[in-house]
Amino acid sequence: MLELSRVPGIYASPNYLLTVNSPNVLGFIFPDDEYWDQQWPLQLHTGKLNMPKAWAVEIGNENEIIAVLDAGVRYDHPDLNDKVWVNPGEDLDSDSELYDEDDMNEIDDDGNGFVDDLIGWDFWFWYQNGGDNTVDPDNPYDYFEHGTRMSGACCAETNNDIGIAGVAWNPGFMIVKVGHEGSIDMWGAMLGACYAYWNGARVLNMSFGFYENQLFMSMLLKWLWRHGDMVLIAGAGNDLTDSPHYPAAYDFVLSVGGTDPDNHLWRELPPWHLSKGSNWGDWVDIAAGAGPSNIISTDFLWGNYIYTNGHFGTSYSSAFTSGVAALIRSQHPEWTNQQVIEKLLESTDPIVFNDERYINGGALNAWKSLRMPQ
Ligand SMILES: [Ca+2]
Numbered sequence: 001m002l003e004l005s006r007v008p009g010i011y012a013s014p015n016y017l018l019t020v021n022s023p024n025v026l027g028f029i030f031p032d033d034e035y036w037d038q039q040w041p042l043q044l045h046t047g048k049l050n051m052p053k054a055w056a057v058e059i060g061n062e063n064e065i066i067a068v069l070d071a072g073v074r075y076d077h078p079d080l081n082d083k084v085w086v087n088p089g090e091d092l093d094s095d096s097e098l099y100d101e102d103d104m105n106e107i108d109d110d111g112n113g114f115v116d117d118l119i120g121w122d123f124w125f126w127y128q129n130g131g132d133n134t135v136d137p138d139n140p141y142d143y144f145e146h147g148t149r150m151s152g153a154c155c156a157e158t159n160n161d162i163g164i165a166g167v168a169w170n171p172g173f174m175i176v177k178v179g180h181e182g183s184i185d186m187w188g189a190m191l192g193a194c195y196a197y198w199n200g201a202r203v204l205n206m207s208f209g210f211y212e213n214q215l216f217m218s219m220l221l222k223w224l225w226r227h228g229d230m231v232l233i234a235g236a237g238n239d240l241t242d243s244p245h246y247p248a249a250y251d252f253v254l255s256v257g258g259t260d261p262d263n264h265l266w267r268e269l270p271p272w273h274l275s276k277g278s279n280w281g282d283w284v285d286i287a288a289g290a291g292p293s294n295i296i297s298t299d300f301l302w303g304n305y306i307y308t309n310g311h312f313g314t315s316y317s318s319a320f321t322s323g324v325a326a327l328i329r330s331q332h333p334e335w336t337n338q339q340v341i342e343k344l345l346e347s348t349d350p351i352v353f354n355d356e357r358y359i360n361g362g363a364l365n366a367w368k369s370l371r372m373p374q
């Protein structure tokens, strides 16, 4: 019933000057990652990201960094470890090694206020307990590996034979731990957003939210939007409601809803269809793949490095969109955050609304956002 990975073969080959040095067949780049065929939201199709055509135009700059505000990341996952942002000011021997004992000198070498923040920081209730820089999820057997999944969705290492492809082929991700076991620490998230800004990330992915308008969070994100040139992206939520979900619903945050493989708004299959599906309404700006077909991503279930394929939701839609935003920022480093958002909003395919739900925009098509002007 669901078309997952068929390449229609009806696309003309674009005449772009190719800016990448990668396997490229007539304007398409198909990565060699093992589970690529299962990554339905990224495939060539109306309403999907069309990454093989997008990558033929732009695979991005490795200095363009997506800050993943989430519940920590298994940074040593074999499909993530080469994409982790390493703080050059704390990497004293410049070897980019993650959690390098040689760099743990208990000195804030770059003077950014964080001691030995070699690969990010743990803000989970940092203001109460002093925190630390252990950015991995605390319990290795915790089944809730949300941050690891989101990091893979936007930034898994692409075209390395193993696992999955990340939308942001070259851009890396900054680990900003602000949650644990399915909960987000709002104050930690605010501090983490500042950390991302101070350390050079220009895309902020927030695959979380709440139904109460949080004044301080709103003011902080608005400052980062107006004065920090940050592209702010958040998931619209998974509760089939049009109640505004924050931070997505703030005007200065791109609110990303979810689509299904047939380009409708995502709704879960029975028995969950009455409670789980993409949030909707005027405050939802754009959408990308969310379910109900499973989305495969990096994971660390039961202490093993694996690739999970049993999850769904607008968290993924947000992470995919952040990946595309990083490619746009790579292609147009001079553009403001406003210009990047405008490009995303205009680069969509119409969604087929088949129930009462609707959103403001369409389904993101990465190729439309990266192709050269006609
Ligand atoms: Ca080092």
Ligand SMILES: [Ca+2]
Pocket: 090, 107, 108, 109, 110, 111, 112, 113, 114, 115, 116, 117
């Ligand atoms: Ca530091």
Ligand SMILES: [Ca+2]
Pocket: 090, 103, 104, 105, 106, 107, 108, 109, 115, 116, 117
């Ligand atoms: Ca240090």
Ligand SMILES: [Ca+2]
Pocket: 033, 034, 079, 156, 157, 158, 159, 160, 161, 162, 163, 164, 165, 166
């Ligand atoms: Ca891979």
